[in-house]
Amino acid sequence: MKQLKIITTMIGMISLLIVINCTGTKPDNLGIRSGKLLECPKTPNCISSFSDPTDKEHYRNSVPYQKPTVEAISILKERILNHPRTKIIKEENNYLYIEFTTLIMRYVDDVEFYFDEKTKQLHFRSASRLGKSDLGLNRKRIESLLKDIQI
DSSP: OHHHHHHHHHHHHHHHHHHHHHTOOOOSSOSOBTTBOOOOOSSSSEEETTSOTTOTTTBOOOEEOOSOHHHHHHHHHHHHHTSSSEEEEEEETTEEEEEEEOSSSOOEEEEEEEEETTTTEEEEEEEESSSSOOTTHHHHHHHHHHTTOOO
16 A cells, blocks of 8 residues: 555656656747747747748748738737637737647647738747657647638
């Protein structure tokens, strides 16, 4: 009985450590720099409208928008907040930074949206903080958020 309690406690502690370590460190280099978002790393767990269009792994085209930026951001925010385990970290005039957290392992993905008011294009970048593969989750999330959006 005592051994079972010790084993159970150890499993709980290990699980907690795994969950804590899966969140990763919040990047300090995100945001709009010279009219662009940060490039994707070489790993396949990132998607961006600023990637090279020939890079099928990382690229997805931006989305045109016609509504005033404030209204377009509001529409996108509503979609974002309908997703579970989301937290808006930063909101500026033409920029959103959101953390999406997976259910079981608590992996955190950093997602940015940039409303380029000169070109009227909605740009984005979605990347996992940890690991190499995300099993296509970042791409699926972006596709879901942008599908048939009327902005």
